Amino acid sequence: MTSPWSLPDFDDHEGVHLFHDRAAGLRAIIAIHSTHLGPGAGGVRFWRYARDEDAITDALRLSRGMSYKNAMAGLPMGGGKGVILAPADGVKTPDLLRAFGDAIASVGGRYVTAEDVGIAEADMLHIAERTPYVSGLPVADGEAGGDPGPVTAQGVYLGIRAAAGRIGGGSEDMVGVRVAIQGVGSVGGGVARRLAADGAILTLADVNTARAAALGRELGATVVDAREILTVEADILSPNALGAILNEGSIGALRVRAVAGGANNQLATPGDAARLHDRGILYAPDYVINAGGIINVALAYLGPITREAILGRVAEIPGRLRTIWTDSAESGLPPSVVADCIAQGLIGRG
Template sequence: MTTPWGNPHFDEHEAVHFVTDRASGLKAIIALHSTALGPAAGGTRFWHYADEGMALSDVLRLSRGMSYKNAMAGLPLGGGKAVILADKDRSKSDAMIAAFGRAVNRLGGHYVTAEDVGITVEDMILVNRETDHVAGLPVEDGAEVGGDPGPHTARGVYLGLKSAVKRALGREDLSGVHVAIQGAGSVASHLARRLAADGAKLSIADVNVERVEAVAAETGATIVDPAHILFIDADVVSPCALGAILTEDSIANLNTGIIAGAANNQLATPGDGQRLAARGILYAPDYVINAGGIINVSTEYLADGGADLVRQRIDAIPGRLERIWNEAASSGRDPASVADAMAQALIGR
C-alpha cells in the first residue's frame, strides 16, 4: 500500500490509523485531518475498493472535507473519517462492527464517528457498545436531536439549492425547475420529496433499480440511466451519490447552469472548480451545502442544544453560500477555491 505521506491526497493529516482484527476480518483506516477546533468528527464508510490505495485516498479526501465542513458550519469539531474495507460481497458481521468500535475507543475521544455510506443506525448501536465516541444513534423518547442524519442533510441541500436557483435563475420558487438527481439513497430520496412538494420537475438515477423506482413512484420523477444523469439538459444537477464525478471530461459535457448536491468530494481535482466557473456553472461547494447531517449528529454528541439549534444552524447554510458566491464574484476566483481558503483560515492552515 502507498504510505500516507506518498499519497497525493495527504494534507498534513495529524494521524492515519490502519486497523486490523483477524478474528472478525476487519480492515479499516481512520484518518484524523485536524483537531484544531475540537475532536475529529466524521462518519464511517463501508465500501468495497478495487485496491487498498483507493481506500487510503478516499479516507484522506473525506477527512479533509470533514475538517472544512465542520469549520464552515461553525462547529467546535475537527475533521476525521473512517473507511471499513468490505470484500466483494460486502459481507458485514456484528463482530466486525464491534471490533471497529473498539478501535475507535482506543483513540480516546480524538475521533467521533457516525453513519456514512454502507453503515446503518443499527451498526452505530453496536459501535456504541464499545465506545461513547459515536453519534447518529436512534432518537430516544423525548430526544430532540440524533438519529438518521439523512433528512437533515437533505434539508440543508434543499435550502442551498433554492438559494442557487434564486441567484442563477432569478427564481423565488422551484415550480417547474428541472432538477437531475444522481442517487436515490437516504439523502437523495428526502431531497426529492422536498423538491417534488415544491413543484420541481425531477429526473433521477441510481444503480439500485428497486430504490430508484420507489422514489420515482413517490415523487413523479423520470428515471434516467445512471450513465447519463449528469449530462441531461436540466436547470440543476444534484450529485447525491459518490464523489469525484466532476472531472475535466464530465464538466465539458454538462448541460446545466447549477451544481448543488449532497455528495462529498464532488470535484475530482482542485482545478475542476475553475473549470465549472469558466463554463458559467454556479457551484455550491459540497461541504458547505451538505453540512446538515453533521450539524444534527454533532449537536447530539456535544449536547449543546436541541432541535431549534439544529434548525438554526442548518438555516445558516444559504447565507454561507451567498458569502462564498459574492466573494467569488468580486475576486474573480471560483467558489470552490474561495470556500477552501475560508475553511483553511478557520483551522489555521
C-alpha cells in the first residue's frame, strides 16, 4: 500500500492514526489535519471501500475540508475526520463502535467526533460509552445539538437561495426555479422539502430508488435515475451524496447555471474548480455551504447554547458565499480557490 505521506491529498496533516481491534472487528482511521484553532472536529463515516488506500485518501480529504469548514464558520475547532471501514458483512455492532470510542480516547482530545455517512444518533451513544469527545448525541425536541443532518439541510437550502439570487439578478424567490437534487437522504431530502415549499421545480435522484420515488410522490417532483441527474437541464444542481462527482467529464456534461449542495469534496481534482469557472457555472464551495451540521454539533459540544442561537449562526452562511462570489468576480479566480485562500490564512497556512 502507498504510504500516506506520498498520497496526493496528504497536506501536512498533524496525524494519521490507523486502528485495528480484531476482537471488535474494527479497522478505522482518524486523520487530524490541523489543531491551529482548536481540537480537530469532524464526523465519522462507516463505509465500504474497494481499497484501504481509498479509505485513507477519504480521511485525508475530509479532515482537510473540516479544517477549512470550521475556520470559515468561525468555530474554535480544527479539522479532523474518522473513517470506519465497513466489514465484509456490512454489520455495525455496538462492540465495533465502542472500540472506535477507545480509538478516539487514545488521541487525547485532539479529535472530537459526530455523525457522518453511515452513522446515526444511536451509534454515537455507543461511542460515547468510551470517550467524552463526542457530539451529535440524541437530544429532546427543540434542544441544541443532536443529528446534524437537518441543520446541514437548512444551511444548504439558504445557500441555494443565495445562488439563485446570484444567477437570477438578485431575487431569491424560488418559485419556478429548477433544482436537480442528487441524494435525498437526511440532507438532500430536507433541502428538497424546503425548496418544494418555496415553489421550486425539483428533479430528484438517489441510489436508493425507492427513497427517491417516495419523496417524488410526496413533493410532486420528477424522479430520474441516479446516473442521469448530472445531465438534467436545470438552473441549479445540488449534490448531496458522496464526493468527487465533479470531474472533467461530468462538468462538460452539466446543463445548469450553478452548483450548490451539501456533499463534501465535490471537486474530484483542484483543476475542476477552473473547469466549472471557465464554463461560467457558479459554484458554492462545499465546506462553506454545508457548514450547518458542524456549527450545530460544535456549538452544542462547546455549549451551553440555544437552538435558536445555532440557527442564527447557520443563517450567516449565505453572506459568506456572497462575499466569496464577489471576490471571485473581482479577482477572476474560481470561488473554491478564493475560499481556500481565506481558510488557509485562518488556520495559519496562508
